[in-house]
Amino acid sequence: MLNVALAKGRLADSCADIFIQCGIRAEILKEETRKLVLETPDKKFKFFFVKPSDVPTYVEYGIADIGIVGKDTLLEAGADLYEMLDLKFEACKLCIAGFPEKREVLLAPHLRVATKYVNTAKKLFFSRGEDVEIIKLNGSIELAPLTGLADVIFDIVQSGGTLRANGLVVLEEVFDISARLVANKVSLKTKAAEILPLIADMRACIDGMQA
Amino acid sequence: MSFFKLPAGLRDILPQESARLDRMEAILREKFIKAGYRTVRTAGLEYYDTLACIESRVPQTKMFKMTDKDGNLIVLRPDMTLACARIAATKLRDEKIKLCYFSNIYDFSAGGNSDREVMQAGVESFGEQGAESDAKTVAFAAECLRASGIENFIIDIGHVGFYKGILEGSGLSEEAAEEIRGYINAKDAVNTEIALKKYGASKKAQSALLALPSLFGGVQILETAKSFTDNGMALSALEHLQEVYAYLRELGVEQYISFDLGTIKSLSYYSGMVFTGLAEGVGAPILSGGRYDGLCAQFGKDRTAVGFAIGLMRALRAQGTEVDESC
Numbered sequence: 001m002l003n004v005a006l007a008k009g010r011l012a013d014s015c016a017d018i019f020i021q022c023g024i025r026a027e028i029l030k031e032e033t034r035k036l037v038l039e040t041p042d043k044k045f046k047f048f049f050v051k052p053s054d055v056p057t058y059v060e061y062g063i064a065d066i067g068i069v070g071k072d073t074l075l076e077a078g079a080d081l082y083e084m085l086d087l088k089f090e091a092c093k094l095c096i097a098g099f100p101e102k103r104e105v106l107l108a109p110h111l112r113v114a115t116k117y118v119n120t121a122k123k124l125f126f127s128r129g130e131d132v133e134i135i136k137l138n139g140s141i142e143l144a145p146l147t148g149l150a151d152v153i154f155d156i157v158q159s160g161g162t163l164r165a166n167g168l169v170v171l172e173e174v175f176d177i178s179a180r181l182v183a184n185k186v187s188l189k190t191k192a193a194e195i196l197p198l199i200a201d202m203r204a205c206i207d208g209m210q211a
Numbered sequence: 212m213s214f215f216k217l218p219a220g221l222r223d224i225l226p227q228e229s230a231r232l233d234r235m236e237a238i239l240r241e242k243f244i245k246a247g248y249r250t251v252r253t254a255g256l257e258y259y260d261t262l263a264c265i266e267s268r269v270p271q272t273k274m275f276k277m278t279d280k281d282g283n284l285i286v287l288r289p290d291m292t293l294a295c296a297r298i299a300a301t302k303l304r305d306e307k308i309k310l311c312y313f314s315n316i317y318d319f320s321a322g323g324n325s326d327r328e329v330m331q332a333g334v335e336s337f338g339e340q341g342a343e344s345d346a347k348t349v350a351f352a353a354e355c356l357r358a359s360g361i362e363n364f365i366i367d368i369g370h371v372g373f374y375k376g377i378l379e380g381s382g383l384s385e386e387a388a389e390e391i392r393g394y395i396n397a398k399d400a401v402n403t404e405i406a407l408k409k410y411g412a413s414k415k416a417q418s419a420l421l422a423l424p425s426l427f428g429g430v431q432i433l434e435t436a437k438s439f440t441d442n443g444m445a446l447s448a449l450e451h452l453q454e455v456y457a458y459l460r461e462l463g464v465e466q467y468i469s470f471d472l473g474t475i476k477s478l479s480y481y482s483g484m485v486f487t488g489l490a491e492g493v494g495a496p497i498l499s500g501g502r503y504d505g506l507c508a509q510f511g512k513d514r515t516a517v518g519f520a521i522g523l524m525r526a527l528r529a530q531g532t533e534v535d536e537s538c
Binding site for chain 1: 363364365367397398399400401427428469471489490491492493494495496
């Protein structure tokens, strides 16, 4: 049996569609339920519903053999696992955003950056040799420049609607983000006969959707 | 009531679990001695400079550092292979010697899936070389795991020469190669491709590096890999592994063997074949080892060497609960 860690919500719905197309009896994922563990009727798959940021943890520890999670979460977690497949959905970008007239603040000697992605931001600015003050927020990141808490924000941008509504613009697109299939480093080898065909099926399915 | 806590990443082992460890240690000790390995106990503290000045240095962030009375920086032993290589090169005269140990190593940066104090049982054999010696070491590793009551495991074999060979003449800078190594190690084909476009490697190297994340599986992948390179070092690495596999079949352990050419560790002293032991139900390797021919020379005497270490706590987890817990 394969154990699969899934992030609750929209991502889980998109995953369910792909799983069903690949012939997995994942209809159970579509049911309204408060259960955290669901098993397919043929007992070939067990799904765990976890918080998105916990998907890498469950997979790194090997409690889940595979998981599906956004690239942004993977970058932030820095977990030791295999990233096997780009599922292409939930596409967005990790961006630096701020007031349009403040483009020059990017070069300020002490830039203040508000973000949920503290580790990713640290790595990014460190690799550029820039000293910045990273301010950790848990939501409504766009509020930080409006209130003067930070000069810019570092966050995912999907449609850009929230930015526009608050008078902010993307100053720089840094990473392309989409959902990824990750695998535990041991499970990929010890359960290769179950995991590899699944990945091949999912790859074909995604390529089919792109075409 | 007051609580006395331990620092993060450390734990006490209480009698029941300790007894299981004792049993596993006793089994392994008997195996090691019968195979001609002699135990050593290396110093728990070493000079920082010893480990930071060699070519294959231990990353600074991985070591517990303290200051000695005379102001020298000292560290808690971060690695047993380095300690054994230092001893073999500086204190033992024998050209050929087989050492084994049951010791703790310390990793300052560990956390998450690994502990900061790791109990290891390992063997290091100096002065032997060639595919037969490599195969015997792998087969012995399999025998040790089996003797410890672990049945569902795989020994996953790679070779650092394949990656090194592909990098030769690829035109990639050391920095770029290190970034790409990280992606390949995570089998992250997306970022491998982006990085290759950014740094612009040679055509031949690009196709080989892009293939690396998927070059794992049975022995047939070694043949597949040959089509991606005409580099001498890379090809001889593949031929070496095929030879090792032939010996492993003779030794009757081929059912435990798989190959992965995309596992490339950073800053490592390994020079040839590398391998890890993977057990179902344990999310991280229970055993790791390989050939490190250039390491002794860094301590002053050139010796070929190959060895492996078993992580005892992880091996205990791989045993599962079917083992008798009565005592």
